[in-house]
Structure formats: structure tokens, C-alpha cells
Amino acid sequence: MEQILPHLDSVFSIDCVLFGFDGKELKILLIERNEEPFKDWWALPGNIVGADESLDQSASRILYELTGLRGIYMEQYYAFGDPNRHPQGRVITLAYYALIRLGGDKELRPISTYAKRANWLPITDLPKLAFDHQKIYDKGLEKIKRRIKHQPIAFELLPEKFTLTQLQHVYELVLGKKLDKRNFRKKIVSFGVLKELDEKQKGVSYRAATLYRFDKRKYAKLFGKEISF
Amino acid sequence: MEQILPHLDSVFSIDCVLFGFDGKELKILLIERNEEPFKDWWALPGNIVGADESLDQSASRILYELTGLRGIYMEQYYAFGDPNRHPQGRVITLAYYALIRLGGDKELRPISTYAKRANWLPITDLPKLAFDHQKIYDKGLEKIKRRIKHQPIAFELLPEKFTLTQLQHVYELVLGKKLDKRNFRKKIVSFGVLKELDEKQKGVSYRAATLYRFDKRKYAKLFGKEISF
DNA sequence: ATATAGTGTGTAATTTTTACACTAAGTAAT
């Protein structure tokens, strides 16, 4: 019902679960709060939606302000609106997730000022989180577990060129289980969205693996068809 | 970011896509607006979230006010927040869907007063909708298409006791394609969430089909495992 | 030369999916 527009004291925010992969571990970006409530607690980065922004724009802006990153695949996945979730008033928050490759190369830009600091923390060992952020994170992880089975989002966590072993590693971390190497390769190659390059991995002290790239064109052609892990 | 709580003039609403099944067609509930903007247009039923309600509570209340129904499976699925989606100001809306069996038996209670009338309209022949409600509906249909493949939501559209043919019919309508009778039965029975009853269908002028019931207990045991169509 | 560590590959068994058509059972009309 939208024909009546009372002015309500409600605040609408966006919180982001930024999943990062450094080649070894899955991490999420957390900030250490510098203000009450939950001063000194770790929390998900978030912010308030601006009056003239679309939700997606707002999420992108927030990501940018916090990390300096642009052009990242982000998706809203759930709205949290328990009336008591924020001790100081009604705040409805919309959760987004993003998947980010953590390169040793470019470091994240220092974040905006509302936090003492920000850190990428491994999801295997998270601290207690402020507000209902544990719930938001849990649901986000659940979401990407589901989504990685059907959509090509794993590539967002990897550099442009990657090996099949690295790709398998990402799947194993997100899904939380081991996969069979031969079967994994058979399947992922059969989807036909990978382009095998003429290049090899560098800087390893063993046989270098072939590099692959995610082929957006091929994927575009598939669209509509279901990928399934 | 939630430590600062400015008072913003933003309105937060919930809109519902209520899918109904009368044994023949899939329908959605629409109301005919009695006020500007979009006076005389058809729109999705919705309302503003109350200050002390959780989102799910709010959705349930709205459903109840509009239909008299309680205890219906409802799920939020997307937030729409384009700054221009409402001509009179910023309204962020959270979309829920619900699945409802339309019985000839109990009729829906008359709805609250903000609309001229409410009607169940077949999804195959929808009028132009107010605001961005077409987009909201489209996304809702997409959502239940996906969900019906993995979750036992089809049963919500059927009476407690139903035949396999009726169940298949629901799947066909939602998925928008014909299914093979034998394969459908084989698969749906193999999930082990149906209880075959000793009863037969009544009032048909041909061989009566066996009735089945959705077995919540068996389903609870399955939980975690993936159902897949 | 040798040790080391990860790459890359094939096959057989099993399970799942698909395509497909007729008989059985009940009702209605004569």
C-alpha cells in the first residue's frame, strides 16, 4: 500500500558480507566499531541508504567507500528487520554479499572513518559480531553455498587467470567439502564456460599448471540453461 | 553502519504476491486502487511496516487484513528501492510471496478499505499494474519457479488431501511446461514425503484417484538433503 | 641424478533421467 506516505522514523541501511579469497582461505571483511553501541566489537561494514540512490547503487557506493573497489558482483539477499535488532531504534537493513579476490598486488584503500579499523578475518575463526550480524553472515554464507552451485560466481574470487586446482579449492572452501579432482574437472570443463590459455602458472616449484579464464561470451550463450554442481 | 540514527523521510512497505490455485488456474490477488497515484489501476496488495513489527509479522498481518488468512507460508524474496518507483516520495518495498489454496469452501474475508475491490486474476491474463508491480510480480514468479524445484511448496497450493494428477498440474502451471506423468510420479514418490491415504477422490464422473497427503514428519527427516526437479 | 610436489588423465560400475503406450476402473447414458 503506497498511496499514503506518512513520515516515519525508520532508518534503512545496507550491510555487506564481503567474501574474500587470498588463494588459501575464505575471509570476510569486518570493521571494529569505534562508537556505542557495540563499541570495540567487530561488525559487518554497512551504511545508510541515500535518499536518491537505488539500492544497488547504494551497495556499490558503500563497497567503494569501504574498500576502494568498483565493478564487483554484488547481490542483495535478505532484509533483516527485527524491531529490536538495533538498541537505539528501528533500523531495517538489507544484506548484500560480494565476492572479492584478495590480491597481494593492490591493497584495499583505507576505509571511511566510522571504524577504528577494518580487517579480513578467516571465516573459520570469527569473533563475536555486533547486532544481529552473525545471523546476517550465516545467511550470506548459506546463500553463496547455494548460488555457487548454479551460477558462475566462483570466478569472482579468483584472479583473471587461474588454474583448475585453484578453482576447485574455491568450491571446496565454499561448499565445505572435498571434491574429486577428476570429476570436478570433467564437470567444470563440460559446462563450456572456461577458456584454456596457452599460458602456464609461474613461480611454483613444481610442474606448472595450465591457466584458464572464465569466458563471459560462452556463458552469455548458456544463459537460461541451468548449471548444476 | 548503524551507530548514527538520523531521522530520514523514508517509508518502508511490504508488497505481497499472493499466488492462488483454484484447481484449474494459477491466479494472483490484485486490488483496484481507489486513490491517486494510479487511481483505478490494479496493484499488488501491500502496506506499510509498523513500528513494532518484525518484517515477517508485518507480512502476516498484511495478508490477514487483506484476505482473512492466517498460518500461510510466506517468504520475502526481494527489496525494490528505486528512488523513482513511487511518484510521491521514496518508498522502499520488500516483496513477499505466499501460496494459497483457493477453496470454493471458505471465501476470503473482505479486504481493508484502501481499495475499491480485490480480485483473483489468472496470471495468464494480467492487466497493467501500478508502480513497478509488474517487475515485482515477475521476480516473484521467477522465484517460485526456482523454489518449487527444491522445496515442498507446491502443497501449499493444494487442499490437504490431493491426487497426484492435481500435484502434477500445479508443477506444470508454475514451471510453465508439461511433465511426463509416469516420470513425475516416480520422482515425487521417490522423495518419500507423500503419504498415500486409504481414501479416494469423490464427486468425479470417472475413476476416482487415490488421495495423498504431504507428510511433514518425513520431510523434516529429509531436511538438509536436496530435493530436485 | 634424485627427491619432491602437484598436474593431468580414463574407465567401469552405478544411478538417474528420459521417452514412450496400454490396460484398469469407475461413471453416465442408453
Place this chain on the structure above:
DNA sequence: ATTACTTAGTGTAAAAATTACACACTATAT
């Protein structure tokens, strides 16, 4: 009671997908 009608209910064979499983190859480091 016969007949016509309508939907219920069932099986199988072929194809495709999934699973389980092990070893030789290659590059590097010493």
C-alpha cells in the same frame, strides 16, 4: 447390462550423468 467415455495407474529399455578410483608425467630444487 451393454456401451461409451474419461481419467488412473503402471514398466521398461536406452541414454546420460554420476561416482569411485590410481598412476605416470613434468617441472623444480638440491
